[in-house]
Amino acid sequence: MEVQELVGVGIGTGIVVGPVLHASRQAAAAPTDAASTIGAEAELDRARTALAAVSQQLRERAEAADEATRDVLEAQALMTEDPALLDGVEAGLASGVTAEKAVADAFAEFAALLADAGEYFAERAADLHDLSDRAVAVLQGRSTDLVVDPGHPYVLVARDLAPADTAVLDLDRVLAFVTSEGGPTSHTAILARQRGIVALVGAGGVESLPDGTQVIVDAERGRVFVDPDAAELADAEARIAAREAEASAPAGPGALADGTPVKLLANLGKPGEAKGAVEMGAEGVGLFRTEFLFLDSADAPTVEEQTESYREVLEAFPGKRVVVRLLDAGADKPLAFLSPGEEENPALGKRGLRALRASEQVLQDQLTALAAADAATDAELWVMAPMVATVEETRFVTRAIHEAGIPVAGVMVEIPSVALIADRVLAQTDFASIGTNDLTQYTMAADRQLGSVAALQDPWHPAVLRLVSEVGAAGAASGKPVGVCGEAAADPLLAVVLAGLGVTSLSMSPTALSDVRVSLARYSMDDARAIAHAALAASEAADAREAARAAADTTTAGKIPA
The missing domain is CATH 3.50.30.10 (Phosphohistidine domain)
Known part of the structure; x- marks a missing residue:
């Protein structure tokens, strides 16, 4: 059969x-249009209590969660506390419905408004529905937890x-x-x-x-x-x-089957993650996010505080490359002392290098701390700037990094403009690192935090791959390294495509290193280029993925056992 x-x-x-x-969760009836029997004021009290309970639960779970989950849970807790949401509930209650119905309708209306307006919030559509379900569950007196044991x-x-x-x-x-x-x-x-x-x-x-x-x-x-x-x-x-x-085999350096090196690096969000990355075979760090030092702070940390944290990371990788991203504030990472405040579309506003140029003392302090940490350790420090859009910005930040005493400066390729003139950009700096999450977002005009356009947020799209190929070609022509530090690097097959497009290093969550290392070792550079060519020739992301798989399966080394 x-x-x-x-x-x-x-x-x-x-x-x-x-x-x-x-x-699964405990079954519950969907809210109906049935009239309230206790009045709008009492229903509003019930709604407030339920939303507060959901917020508290989310914050409690955030405390014990990993960093990525914690950030999302805290953002969701803030949403349940949003006065605009409660205003929507109160407006719904004016029609005489129950708190259950008013809460469900307010969440639905809020989600629709966000999608239509394109505002930038750190949650997805599925998460909005989950918040609504949790609040209604509290109102109905049922458990919000999954039944999985x-x-x-x-x-x-x-x-x-x-x-x-x-x-x-x-x-x-x-x-x-x-x-x-x-x-x-x-x-x-x-x-x-x-x-x-x-x-x-x-x-x-x-x-x-x-x-x-x-x-x-x-x-x-x-x-x-x-x-x-x-x-x-x-x-x-x-x-x-x-x-x-x-x-279980010893983790050697990343390489294609013909020996072409593809350095495999780790993405880190805080110093404490360095030890685990080393144990999982990381050859260095391709993205160290420095925002952890600045979040939840009304003032920028001192140079001394920053130096100590940077030194902790650098000491874990003696003799190895550690790429540090300068503070990427703004959009989904607002900082009280740096972010510009309310913007219509912060994803397209004053974030990353733009925010740092508006507060150059923050930039200078960070570079001073990085230089001091570098002088005290044996790691190979590289520093790059986020959200670079022009050659002028490239010259500015490269000069600032070099003048601070840091010999290797680079830029992140997250904006299509930089990818399209990568030859001119790389002529002004030492390396480029492609952030595929943002590059995809800006290429596809699809906010990567909005579930309503999540289907477009796919680095396999040929338009994104073509931009990567432009950067790869510019790197090869100039003899300068080109890395990828977005989610795309953790996809074992896409990693092969990226190598075929000229990418020389891949940085990812440490747990993905083993799979990517094994995948790269199956294919020669000729294979990788052929697989990349097949993906580039497709018209849609899904087609590119399937075309790459089909091309990979035609190679002797790439065949998956049947």
Whole structure:
């Protein structure tokens, strides 16, 4: 009998076998238009209490969550406290409905307004629906928690997973995530990459599988095999064993099959993450985000405070490259002492280098601290500026970095203008690092924090890949390094494409290093260029992904065991 297959977007190259378990909550009736029996004032008190309870729960979970989840949960808590939301609830109650109905309608209206106005908020559409569900659940006196405790490892199946859900899961028992919605930049996908969990997103039909159904989740093939036969199970077990052997082998430097080096680096958000990155085989740091020092502070940290934190990171990588990104404030990372305040569209406003140029003392203090940390350690410090748009900006920041005594200066390629004149930009600086998350956002005019346009936020889109190829070609012509430090670098197949486009280093969450290292080692540079060419020739992101997979499968080294 032919094994049923469900198709989705795989995260990583992992493969697992296990039983399905659906993420579920206590059932509840949807709010109705039934009239309130207690009056608008009493209903408003109920709504306030429910929203406060949800906010408190989110903040409590944020305290114990990983950094990425914590940021999202804190942003969601702020949303439940937004006076505009409560105004919407109060307006709804004027029609005589219950608090449940008014809250649900206010969230729905708020989400629609945000999508229409294009405002910049750190949450996705699925998260908005989750907040609404949680508030209504409190009003109805039911639990907001997922009911997931089978007592054994399982494949977690859901429509999508909200950050507040994943924050309380026992991830040691989760073999894989499989969602029917979401894409490669969804919270589920990001969490899976960070924690090294096998995942498949956008797998339509998976929610119809009964609990206990045996499945193979194959991220590399982008497939869920339902009730697999003996042959499929044997193949899966053989590939799992092979992956375990590869993972346990000593982590050498990143390279293609013909020996072409592709340096594999780690993305870090705070000094304490350095030790784990070293243990996972990082050859250095390709992106150290310095915002951790500045968040939740009314004043900029002192030079001494900054120096100590930078030194901690540099000391963990003696003799190795550590790329530090200058403060990227603005948009979703507002800072009281630096951000410009209210802007119509902060994603296109005074963020990154633009904000630093408006407050040059903050920039000078940061460069002074970095230079001091560099002088006290043996790491190879590289410093780059975010949100560079012009050659003039490139000259300015490169000169500032060099004058501070730091020999290697670079710029991030996040704005299409810089990619299109990469030859002129690289003539003025020492290296370029492509931030694919923002580059995709600005290329596709799709705010990467808005769920309503999440489908467009895909670095596989040929328009994005073409911009990457422009930067890669400019780097090769000038003999200057070109890295990628966005989410794209953690995709094992896309990593091969990027190498084929001229990228010389890849930086990612440390848990993704092993899969990417193995994937690169399968292909020669000629293979990588052919795979990249196939992706570039496609018209849509999904087509580019499939074309790359088909091209990879035609190479002897690239064939996935059948």
